[in-house]
Amino acid sequence: MAQKSVAGPEIERLIQLLSKLPGLGPRSARRAALHLIKRKEQLLVPLAEALGVAVEKIGVCGSCGTVDTSDPCAICADPDRDPSVLVVVEDVADLWALERAGAINARYHVLGGTLSPLDGIGPDDLNIAPLVSKCSQEQIAEVILAISATVEGQTTAHYLMDQLSHINVNVTKLAHGVPVGGELDYLDEGTLTQALKARTRF
């Protein structure tokens, strides 16, 4: 049975659009819509404005591929960042995660995905050529491949390694090992094997 429309077409459209957000289904989208409508001044109006600003201002950084309100983005334009180190990530979300950790004060390069022949994603579909030309033209000493330890991620890392091999740049990758706070008991054999192999002096 098709869901009966319960409110005007404007409310239905709002619910339908909200249900496309990750984490919200049709049911929670209805709850979210009602929540918004009931909190007009505190939430609906500010969110409508914030989305309007996003529509107007947010774009992709032509240099690194992240999203920001300026191009080049705030990170690429930051003079305090080490310009000789480039951290390669799959996605903007990974860049945000590294920035939240405050782990490194370098610049980034967002690939926009991983190589996945089964899904028809080849090198030309990713932001790879600009990375190679950036590495050959700029004074970049190190490229850190901060890419997922999945099959696709590692395939992509090997491909990048290959592409960068003829350029005078050090290519490094993230360490494998026990996550901080992780209990050995819950870790898979692959991680444990890598952590043992890469053991360091105490």
Place this chain on the structure above:
Amino acid sequence: MAQKSVAGPEIERLIQLLSKLPGLGPRSARRAALHLIKRKEQLLVPLAEALGVAVEKIGVCGSCGTVDTSDPCAICADPDRDPSVLVVVEDVADLWALERAGAINARYHVLGGTLSPLDGIGPDDLNIAPLVSKCSQEQIAEVILAISATVEGQTTAHYLMDQLSHINVNVTKLAHGVPVGGELDYLDEGTLTQALKARTRF
């Protein structure tokens, strides 16, 4: 440690507002914001427009208390609805649920909550007085209390029963029993007792 800002203030504000929606936490709000930004034309622009329309058009129906783009709302203004039956619900979400079920072709009255002395919610905080005056002024034959079977819901139902007792109107309530599709094994004793008490001829 305070969360480090990972993007421009406009993106941070969008994430912060999205995280106030029910069902989204700080982490999923970031995912949702990125999802929106990446799908500018398909999702971000339409959602910004839908929220703008909501800000402009959606209000509370002066007659029943639901939210809609017109006042009186589409339901109150519908000439095909039985004007002699009024279904009293706690919240707009309950009205929507009954409308989705298509269970009744009557009009509604939204209380806006339940009596809850512990939370300081008394009769004056709910949409009760307009219900009583509506019942005394209009030709209403039946008031159906479609209120939750919780302590607060039932307290509210009893209070309404009391308020409506001096008016010539039949007050009814929803039947208790086994939910359609429900397995006896998983039902609580209260429901089973009520279902047995209210048993009907096969």
